[in-house]
Amino acid sequence: MTAPHRNSRAARGFAGALSAAILVCAVYTAGPATSDPVALPTSATDAISRMVDLSRQSEQLNQQALDAQTDLDAKLAVQRDADSKVAATTAVVEAARAEVRKYQPMIDRTAVAAYTGVRTNSMFAVLSSGSPQQLLDKMSTLDVVAQQTADTVRQFKQAADAATIADNAARAAADAAHTATAAANAVRTDVERKRQDLAAATTGVVEAWSQLSASDKSTLAGSPFPPGFDRDSLLAGLVPGSGTSALAAALTRVGDPYVWGATGPDQFDCSGLVQWAFKQVGKDVPRTSSQQANFGTPVSRDELLPGDVVLFYPDITHVGIYAGNGMMVHASTFGVPVAVAPINTTPYHSARRY
The missing domain is CATH 3.90.1720.10 (endopeptidase domain like (from Nostoc punctiforme))
Known part of the structure; x- marks a missing residue:
């Protein structure tokens, strides 16, 4: 068989895999394909040239897929960090709420006493005392009660403020985790698409390469x-x-x-x-x-x-x-x-x- 006939047969065997793979690369690479997918190779030399072009486009897609995977890995790391912060802030919220619950009974009693008109001021002590000593005793008791009440209210307020801050931090962490998850999911879809595209393109390249003669493969290498x-x-x-x-x-x-x-x-x-x-x-x-x-x-x-x-x-x-x-x-x-x-x-x- 003459060389032109061998070249023609190799080119025809090469054509189907090559044109399909070029179409994949033309759609998914950063720029348009440099070869016309309709014009099939007419010689082994042309087939080699077209395969080099196709391989170049597959290399572009390979790097894009790797970049997308790196992006996904980074976003998954952000997601894991956000999830950890949610867990940490949730624990802080529970601790803050437990502290509020500890002071709640005393605050409730103080509120009930005020509502029912319990007399705890100095004028009431003067009016209700039968002797100077009794007045002093009542005044001392009132001072102690007032100080205890003030301390309780202050501690309750601190606990309530801490609980509010913890709640806000937990909500912010949950929002960040949600955003990170959504971003990771979007990139994950892109990674999977690029992997599929790369698999299709590289399969076409390998099949096209297999159609080349040993001499043509050596020339290519x-x-x-x-x-x-x-x-x-x-x-x-x-x-x-x-x-x-x-x-x-x-x-x-x-x-x-x-x-x-x-x-x-x-x-x-x-x-x-x-x-x-x-x-x-x-x-x-x-x-x-x-x-x-x-x-x-x-x-x-x-x-x-x-x-x-x-x-x-x-x-x-x-x-x-x-x-x-x-x-x-x-x-x-x-x-x-x-x-x-x-x-x-x-x-x-x-x-x-x-």
Whole structure:
């Protein structure tokens, strides 16, 4: 069979899975698909190009799904904290109400005495006393009763005020818990949708890749190192430090497969490789490329040093580690193992130094 015939058959076998998966990505990625889902590939070369495009869109969706999961985890933490505050404030409310109940009988008796006209003032003591000594005795008793009553009323008021404050705090905590729960539920729905979309898109990519010949798969994978790149010489020249040490760690993973959502130790997506490499040198780096774009300190492109983190695309959905001389090590896309590649082959966005 001639090569054109083989290419044509591979392209036709590739077409069904490819066009369906492109439709998924075109709907759910941040921007429109760069390929026309109606125009099916007409050659193996075209099929490879289209699969790379589809894989790129799946990578975008992968990073979006990871961001959504991180958002959900944060909101669930807020929800747990709010629930804990509800439990704590509820206990305070119960304690405050118990304190109010302790003083309630004495307050009730004082109120009943006042209502029934019990005479407890100094004039009544003067008028009802038969002798100076009796007057003194009654006055002393009245002073004691008045002081006790005043103390009881003061303590009751303090307890009642504390109960009111506790009630208000409990209501605020309950409102916060309700809000946190609603926010978490909304994000949970988004996470589940993105996961389903990613599963559909990646299934299409894998199926399309399986239609390629061994030669086409090799062409897609490319070389792990560009011509003239010497990993051993680069490693020997690195100055010890967190960034260059992370670069050295990443270079040990060259040849490992790209897998959506993977963080190592022997398969990675783009941000998973960066996170794993810096973890090897004791740095806790965020999970996704968009989060990694806010970590560390910014560095301009003309001041890049080996070990800096380089970020790509307007939506920051790809990331790698700068290796010097315009090169980076990165987990590129499905079907392409971890490799060293020029940074100018991908739309540059920014860089950070960790």
